[in-house]
Amino acid sequence: MVLRPSGSDGRNTMTLEPRVMYLYVPYRNQDQLPIFDTGVPDLDWVQLFRDNRYVGADRVGDANQVTTGVTTRLFANESGVRYLSATLGQTFYIDTPRVALPDEVRRGRQSSDLMAQLDLRAFQNWNVGMGVQWDRRDNRAQRSEVRVQYRPNGEQVVNVGYRFQRDRLEQADVSAAWPVSPQWRLYGRMLYSLRDDNAIEEFAGFEYGSCCWNLRAVARRYVSNRTGERDTGIFVQLELKGLSNVGTAADAFLERAIRGYSGKP
Incomplete structure (x- = not known):
């Protein structure tokens, strides 16, 4: 009804x-x-x-x-x-x-x-x-x-969040994707545990675009398992407009990690 x-x-x-x-x-x-x-x-x-x-x-x-x-x-x-x-x-x-x-x-x-x-x-x-x-x-x-x-x-977005679960977690989450010029875009995120006083995930990256190609690069550091071990990853993607992509799918990672961001025009 x-x-x-x-x-x-x-x-x-x-x-x-x-x-x-x-x-x-x-x-x-x-x-x-x-x-x-x-x-x-x-x-x-x-x-x-x-x-x-x-x-x-x-x-x-x-x-x-x-x-x-x-x-x-x-x-x-x-x-x-x-x-x-x-x-x-x-x-x-x-x-x-x-x-x-x-x-x-x-x-x-x-x-x-x-x-x-x-x-x-x-x-x-x-x-x-x-x-x-x-x-x-x-x-x-x-x-x-x-x-x-x-x-x-979809290309300009800033997020600020807070999560709480009793006896389990208390987190602050800040992420952003923002063009600083017609060619350059910056990306970043920090997911921080207020309970443990350390970062669970943090990454920063950039994108440079020309008439024929785009280059995206993202460096990420994150907690990889429940024991608190940390890992580091680097995403690099070269996109030839109208043809194909070479390298790790950085655009897909950014769309998952930054709420509301869309790399598609």
């Missing part, structure tokens, strides 16, 4: 989009089956409405539950630009799940944490995103995130 009452001036539309899902998966004893790559993902809006609470093929979680959620959006009728999106959702357990991974803590609760998310286009080129996973029993946040982005276009 979607309700669409228009604004008084007829220029904007606000929607109300409730969602309800009932999920039943019978219990099957899977203790004798090996576990290779199955884990418990972070709880978010998508995870609330999945039919398996695990990721990976080694376990199928039993379920007898009802998930409810509501989303509201505000957007411009003429351009379709979305100014606001707010979401709230929670799962209620009719039966307590029995399947569990060896290191998984069974909480024995009647409901999941409350998930809330807000995305706001504050000004013309500014976007703000906030999310929280709220533990209603302990009355505190288990996970939260705040993102601020300035993005005039």
Whole structure:
């Protein structure tokens, strides 16, 4: 069901989009089956409405539950630009799940944490995103995130973010891609652990473009495993316009690492 009452001036539309899902998966004893790559993902809006609470093929979680959620959006009728999106959702357990991974803590609760998310286009080129996973029993946040982005276009973007997971991580994230002249572009990112007081990932790079070719180079230093060991990588890519690329795909790496960046014109 979607309700669409228009604004008084007829220029904007606000929607109300409730969602309800009932999920039943019978219990099957899977203790004798090996576990290779199955884990418990972070709880978010998508995870609330999945039919398996695990990721990976080694376990199928039993379920007898009802998930409810509501989303509201505000957007411009003429351009379709979305100014606001707010979401709230929670799962209620009719039966307590029995399947569990060896290191998984069974909480024995009647409901999941409350998930809330807000995305706001504050000004013309500014976007703000906030999310929280709220533990209603302990009355505190288990996970939260705040993102601020300035993005005039796909080649000009600056991101500042903060992430928190109780007893696990607290991180600050800054990244940017910016042309400083018609030929030169600069790139960079630092993902910093406030809890451990060190950088998890940092890279810097540049791009030089002419009429016939582009050269991209990125130097990266990052934590490569859970023991804290660090590794260094260098991406170099030569693009012959209209022909092919030579070297490591630095453009694909930058698009993954810098939120909102697009190397395509």
